[in-house]
Amino acid sequence: MCLMQEEVPRQEVFLLHDFTKNSTMSGCSPFKMRLVHLDLKGAPPRVCYLSEIFPLFRALGANGLLIEYEDMFPYEGHLRLLRAKHAYSPSEIKEILHLATLNELEVIPLVQTFGHMEVYYLGEGEDSRHWLQQEPNTRAELCLSYMEAVASHVQARHPTTTPLVWDDMLRDIPEDQLSASRVPQLVEPVLWDYGADLDVHSKVLLMEKYRKSGFSWLWAASAFKGATGASQALTPVEHHLRNHMQWLQVAGSVPVDTLQGIILTGWQRYDHFSVLCELLPVGIPSLAVCLQVLLHGGFAENVKARVENFLGTSSLEATDFRSERAGSFPGSDILNLITQVSLHLCSSVDALLERDRYVTGWFSPYHRRRKFIHPVMIQHIQPQALSLLARWSVLVGELEAALQRVFYPDAVEEWLEENVHPSLRRLQALLQDLGEAASPRPDSGQDP
Incomplete structure (x- = not known):
């Protein structure tokens, strides 16, 4: 039974x-x-x-x-x-x-x-x-x-x-x-x-x-x-x-x-x-x-x-459920957006954090823990991270609105927390570390 x-x-x-x-x-x-x-x-x-x-x-x-x-x-x-x-x-x-x-x-x-x-x-x-x-x-x-x-x-x-x-x-x-x-x-x-x-x-x-x-x-x-x-x-x-x-x-x-x-x-x-x-x-x-x-x-x-x-x-x-060909049945917009998130959100963040040569070469975990980076490298990393975060934030906003039309708040919160937020937090953490690394420190010898 x-x-x-x-x-x-x-x-x-x-x-x-x-x-x-x-x-x-x-x-x-x-x-x-x-x-x-x-x-x-x-x-x-x-x-x-x-x-x-x-x-x-x-x-x-x-x-x-x-x-x-x-x-x-x-x-x-x-x-x-x-x-x-x-x-x-x-x-x-x-x-x-x-x-x-x-x-x-x-x-x-x-x-x-x-x-x-x-x-x-x-x-x-x-x-x-x-x-x-x-x-x-x-x-x-x-x-x-x-x-x-x-x-x-x-x-x-x-x-x-x-x-x-x-x-x-x-x-x-x-x-x-x-x-x-x-x-x-x-x-x-x-x-x-x-x-x-x-x-x-x-x-x-x-x-x-x-x-x-x-x-x-x-x-x-x-x-x-x-x-x-x-x-x-x-x-x-x-x-x-x-x-x-x-x-x-x-x-x-x-x-x-x-x-x-x-x-x-x-x-x-x-x-x-x-x-x-x-x-x-x-x-x-x-x-x-x-x-x-x-x-x-x-x-x-x-x-x-x-x-x-x-x-x-x-x-x-x-792969066609991530476009306008996802269908016209009730909830097809949710299928379209979830397909995009499932197939590409985590992989796109991984590509930046784990395979981008500027991140892996000049802002590795070692650098991030010590908030240390060559100023020029910020220009190679920060725009990409900001662009990726902005793109996914827009799509996730659309998904959240679509989910709220069909499900109750607790289900929407749970699905996003399990499937979306971890990747977005990784991007936000990278940007926060970049910001802190770029800020002058009192003991750095730089002018205030």
């Missing part, structure tokens, strides 16, 4: 052309339900932005939402302390649900229970340890008993509601143990795998095991962003395209209607303590590609053209 993102090497630039060759289309999606996951435990969008992207979700082929409300839900009573500073109001929650209805998107809430709050330490509590010491109790039985308790509670309160559960903890439980429990009659497992090299055969065998264990319906979970690096800033579309192509192979290898649907997850943090990964607007091109692949059964040239048309762009190459 615990969700853990797969760690793969950081990848910034993606290429899609090869997937259009020899690609076929079935014309009918094997997934009846195609849910877009909104992870609100990091950078939750303002409702006004959701009103802009829900129609796009629907147009691209989504027919549902998995909303991970987290602390953005307006809890009352003794749960009120869980509210975030900028939590949605009750009226905003109603507006979100209304917008979903208008766009024919079924809403499934994702509520953290046993899965994300206890499971790594299953069996380590005092009561659990005592229970496990009694034969023939096992950690698998302990897990199933907890799942049964939670699911039974939901069923008692909401008889027409069926809980879905991430399948991590079910994968290694023997078929006979699953069959002997009530869990298969209470929940529907979500088989998640975000890898570009998903093992199709193993997934098919796992689905067969679940069906034999008594689960009537199964779900799949892919990823359109948030699964390729905890601090990823740009979404590697090729990785996610491959992931969905593999899921299509899985769906084509099992009996029809085995899968109820697929959840396209878009994680915003790996867990509650990690940094932000790709912001939602940055992941929209990947989402568009993935939804259209699921809808049409492949990524032929005409599907690629449809995606580009939906996004209002003439190219899906990452």
Whole structure:
């Protein structure tokens, strides 16, 4: 039930052309339900932005939402302390649900229970340890008993509601143990795998095991962003395209209607303590590609053209998202600016501080600590540093304004602090050291 993102090497630039060759289309999606996951435990969008992207979700082929409300839900009573500073109001929650209805998107809430709050330490509590010491109790039985308790509670309160559960903890439980429990009659497992090299055969065998264990319906979970690096800033579309192509192979290898649907997850943090990964607007091109692949059964040239048309762009190459060709979809300005920052801010500062011959030769760390420089060299370094700082300050100002239109202040502050400010501070520190080195010192022998 615990969700853990797969760690793969950081990848910034993606290429899609090869997937259009020899690609076929079935014309009918094997997934009846195609849910877009909104992870609100990091950078939750303002409702006004959701009103802009829900129609796009629907147009691209989504027919549902998995909303991970987290602390953005307006809890009352003794749960009120869980509210975030900028939590949605009750009226905003109603507006979100209304917008979903208008766009024919079924809403499934994702509520953290046993899965994300206890499971790594299953069996380590005092009561659990005592229970496990009694034969023939096992950690698998302990897990199933907890799942049964939670699911039974939901069923008692909401008889027409069926809980879905991430399948991590079910994968290694023997078929006979699953069959002997009530869990298969209470929940529907979500088989998640975000890898570009998903093992199709193993997934098919796992689905067969679940069906034999008594689960009537199964779900799949892919990823359109948030699964390729905890601090990823740009979404590697090729990785996610491959992931969905593999899921299509899985769906084509099992009996029809085995899968109820697929959840396209878009994680915003790996867990509650990690940094932000790709912001939602940055992941929209990947989402568009993935939804259209699921809808049409492949990524032929005409599907690629449809995606580009939906996004209002003439190219899906990452390097083209730093120009006017970034697109016209809601949030495309954020993608454009973040692409420029991610690909060039740090590298441009590194080029000046670590590879410029005047800086490395005449204002090295040794010189900077002692505030010592040949006056002529200031003329070679200072203008470059000022120009670079001014250029990036303007762009960052545009990015901050764009982010504020979509996100709340705390998310904007966090993203800029993690991805922008460190590089700008390096430039500012260089200029400050230059200024101090150029200033006459009392003991220097220079005239005041």
